[in-house]
Amino acid sequence: xxxxxxxxxxxxxxxxxxxxxxxxxxxxxxxxxxxxxxxxxxxxxxxxxxxxxxxxxxxxxxxxxxxxxxxxxxxxxxxxxxxxxxxxxxxxxxxxxxxxxxxxxxxxxxxxxxxxxxxxxxxxxxxxxxxxxxxxxxxxxxxxxxxxxxxxxxxxxxxxxxxxxxxxxxxxxxxxxxxxxxxxxxxxxxxxxxxxxxxxxxxxxxxxxxxxxxxxxxxxxxxxxxxxxxxxxxxxxxxxxxxxxxxxxxxxxxxxxxxxxxxxxxxxxxxxxxxxxxxxxxxxxxxxxxxxxxxxxxxxxxxxxxxxxxxxxxxxxxxxxxxx
Amino acid sequence: xxxxxxxxxxxxxxxxxxxxxxxxxxxxxxxxxxxxxxxxxxxxxxxxxxxxxxxxxxxxxxxxxxxxxxxxxxxxxxxxxxxxxxxxxxxxxxxxxxxxxxxxxxxxxxxxxxxxxxxxxxxxxxxxxxxxxxxxxxxxxxxxxxxxxxxxxxxxxxxxxxxxxxxxxxxxxxxxxxxxxxxxxxxxxxxxxxxxxxxxxxxxxxxxxxxxxxxxxxxxxxxxxxxxxxxxxxxxxxxxxxxxxxxxxxxxxxxxxxxxxxxxxxxxxxxxxxxxxxxxxxxxxxxxxxxxxxxxxxxxxxxxxxxxxxxxxxxxxxxxxxxxxxxxxxxxxxxxxxxxxxxxxxxxxxxxxxxxxxxxxxxxxxxxxxxxxxxxxxxxxxxxxxxxxxxxxxxxxxxxxxxx
Numbered sequence: 001x002x003x004x005x006x007x008x009x010x011x012x013x014x015x016x017x018x019x020x021x022x023x024x025x026x027x028x029x030x031x032x033x034x035x036x037x038x039x040x041x042x043x044x045x046x047x048x049x050x051x052x053x054x055x056x057x058x059x060x061x062x063x064x065x066x067x068x069x070x071x072x073x074x075x076x077x078x079x080x081x082x083x084x085x086x087x088x089x090x091x092x093x094x095x096x097x098x099x100x101x102x103x104x105x106x107x108x109x110x111x112x113x114x115x116x117x118x119x120x121x122x123x124x125x126x127x128x129x130x131x132x133x134x135x136x137x138x139x140x141x142x143x144x145x146x147x148x149x150x151x152x153x154x155x156x157x158x159x160x161x162x163x164x165x166x167x168x169x170x171x172x173x174x175x176x177x178x179x180x181x182x183x184x185x186x187x188x189x190x191x192x193x194x195x196x197x198x199x200x201x202x203x204x205x206x207x208x209x210x211x212x213x214x215x216x217x218x219x220x221x222x223x224x225x226x227x228x229x230x231x232x233x234x235x236x237x238x239x240x241x242x243x244x245x246x247x248x249x250x251x252x253x254x255x256x257x258x259x260x261x262x263x264x265x266x267x268x269x270x271x272x273x274x275x276x277x278x279x280x281x282x283x284x285x286x287x288x289x290x291x292x293x294x295x296x297x298x299x300x301x302x303x304x305x306x307x308x309x310x311x312x313x314x315x316x317x318x319x320x321x322x323x324x
Numbered sequence: 325x326x327x328x329x330x331x332x333x334x335x336x337x338x339x340x341x342x343x344x345x346x347x348x349x350x351x352x353x354x355x356x357x358x359x360x361x362x363x364x365x366x367x368x369x370x371x372x373x374x375x376x377x378x379x380x381x382x383x384x385x386x387x388x389x390x391x392x393x394x395x396x397x398x399x400x401x402x403x404x405x406x407x408x409x410x411x412x413x414x415x416x417x418x419x420x421x422x423x424x425x426x427x428x429x430x431x432x433x434x435x436x437x438x439x440x441x442x443x444x445x446x447x448x449x450x451x452x453x454x455x456x457x458x459x460x461x462x463x464x465x466x467x468x469x470x471x472x473x474x475x476x477x478x479x480x481x482x483x484x485x486x487x488x489x490x491x492x493x494x495x496x497x498x499x500x501x502x503x504x505x506x507x508x509x510x511x512x513x514x515x516x517x518x519x520x521x522x523x524x525x526x527x528x529x530x531x532x533x534x535x536x537x538x539x540x541x542x543x544x545x546x547x548x549x550x551x552x553x554x555x556x557x558x559x560x561x562x563x564x565x566x567x568x569x570x571x572x573x574x575x576x577x578x579x580x581x582x583x584x585x586x587x588x589x590x591x592x593x594x595x596x597x598x599x600x601x602x603x604x605x606x607x608x609x610x611x612x613x614x615x616x617x618x619x620x621x622x623x624x625x626x627x628x629x630x631x632x633x634x635x636x637x638x639x640x641x642x643x644x645x646x647x648x649x650x651x652x653x654x655x656x657x658x659x660x661x662x663x664x665x666x667x668x669x670x671x672x673x674x675x676x677x678x679x680x681x682x683x684x685x686x687x688x689x690x691x692x693x694x695x696x697x698x699x700x701x702x703x704x705x706x707x708x709x710x711x712x713x714x715x716x717x718x719x720x721x722x723x724x725x726x727x728x
Contacts (some may be wrong), residue, residue, distance in 0.1 A: 078705055136567070
């Protein structure tokens with residue numbers, strides 16, 4: 001929130017001139033009949049796509065030359081707001097002259113871009129991006145009907161943010177590679193969540209299968225688990241300094257059990273590790289003597305030297321043992 | 325011609341109101357709390373404004389009417405103070421409100437839910453009315469407050485405030501009504517109904533934006549929302565907004581004087597407009613005509629999405645409103661339409677037309693002409709409307725109004 005966000009502006013002020021023009025005078029509005037298509041030797045495809053939860057529905061008509069798969073004519077009907085009508089109109093125009101296989105590659109990004117007055121300025125405000133998404137979906141539906149396949153088969157990846165067409169895999173990769181920790185960072189890097197915002201978390205204007213908050217949480221958790229596993233693996237390989245604190249304490253205890261404790265017990269004594277505190281120069285191991293070792297004259301000299309040199313040799317040269 | 329038919333959102337300031345408030349900007353500008361003559365000079369005008377508001381509502385001298393910045397403040401004040409006074413420190417934990425309340429009530433209740441308050445959101449019947457017996461059935465000994473709007477901002481439908489007030493009185497439960505769409509539009513007599521709190525806003529009855537009031541029956545205790553001064557008897561801090569309070573007094577007086585004649589005049593224009601629009605096929609208006617504020621029409625036009633309709637009306641210089649879909653940032657369907665049981669598609673087609681006493685017959689004629697043109701154009705584009713006509717390979721289906 002900042003100065004420019006404090007006074008709301010009219011949604012319509014954020015529409016491009018192209019959106020306004022096409023809303024007032026759509027060029028491809030209308031229907032194509034079976035008779036009309038048949039008279040040209042072509043095949044008629046009629047596809048409906050609607051999202052009543054956000055008040056938009058569109059019907060797309062394609063007249064396709066069956067010999068070449070080229071869409072020779074296309075029209076639409078649309079129940080929706082200004083951006084839905086304008087998006088449908090430009091989507092229809094983009095289809096004409098393309099083969100069905102080419103048309104199915106038209107995305108909502110292409111539709112929105114075609115509605116811009118200049119390449120740098122978005123054609124619609126963020127919450128209106130969903131209208132162009134519907135254009136993409138109805139093309140897939142029409143192509144599916146023509147080719148006799150499930151329209152979902154055109155989607156190779158799981159799309160999380162339909163407005164910006166960002167896939168699940170891209171999001172996971174970007175979070176990992178850049179060590180992202182917030183939704184704002186994800187939006188900065190990928191534009192996901194920057195438009196209608198429905199994909200950020202539940203409660204937006206439409207339900208989504210995947211939400212950015214969950215993807216971020218799960219990916220971060222996986223990253224943490226991998227980090228811990230790497231640290232554990234490093235521990236088993238003897239890389240003491242890259243271990244976590246708990247791993248270091250366990251490694252010291254294990255080393256004491258294996259190489260030191262038996263000699264102390266022979267003399268009626270023992271020891272315990274109180275704490276481990278790493279710093280730049282040393283890794284300080286605080287110990288307490290037990291039994292006969294407690295108060296023994298050599299506990300500050302020979303015994304201490306033996307313990308410290310054993311740990312230094314076996315674990316890390318940085319270890320310094322401090323009896324308390 | 326330009327036609328303004330969004331008077332439930334806000335109204336133009338009556339020129340007589342503007343005239344009344346004028347001197348208090350640059351001539352009589354002292355702080356009314358000051359002891360010197362510059363301050364005390366505003367006292368007679370403030371007293372007059374107070375008298376005008378008390379008289380317009382037929383409030384008792386034992387009641388408090390506190391000027392606020394708007395009805396949103398008044399609504400929040402009641403809900404949050406009842407929470408502080410009767411829920412946090414008492415043995416109650418329940419508030420009853422409705423699904424059709426203005427966001428200043430609805431969202432405040434949602435915020436209180438996060439503090440642990442149990443809130444019941446009552447439904448409306450198919451006419452859009454909150455029924456008194458439904459209110460009664462949800463009151464328990466844990467209920468601290470019932471909050472039901474007097475008239476709906478979306479539909480204009482008037483709720484049975486007298487019956488609900490009597491039920492609350494009998495059950496010993498506080499009763500608040502958001503009277504924003506009632507005050508100045510229909511008779512509001514606070515001696516005739518039992519309400520503990522009533523919110524209102526001046527810009528809904530040709531006063532300026534930025535001033536409202538809260539009626540508090542019999543000086544009922546209510547924690548102040550704003551602390552830090554002794555203004556308005558310590559109930560609401562903040563230097564008195566003298567010109568706007570003066571304006572509110574004048575506005576409510578003008579709105580309520582001869583109100584029955586004003587109602588008859590507005591109603592006649594509204595009904596003529598409504599009759600003409602209902603000549604269009606597949607349309608319906610929400611709420612019984614007699615039980616609506618006389619200025620309001622919420623009309624649904626099958627196959628015509630709300631923002632598209634607003635767009636065309638705006639191009640024709642007609643200002644209307646929709647609570648549906650793409651006209652708002654959350655893109656949700658019209659919640660009131662959903663509450664009365666309209667399906668999702670219909671809930672995206674609602675257009676609200678709200679008149680004022682300044683609306684002319686010529687403006688009504690102009691609106692009818694351009695409204696119909698817009699419907700014809702948008703239905704020609706509409707895929708939704710196409711579905712009820714001949715479809716490729718299908719048969720013509722009769723249009724029905726689909727309710728849940």
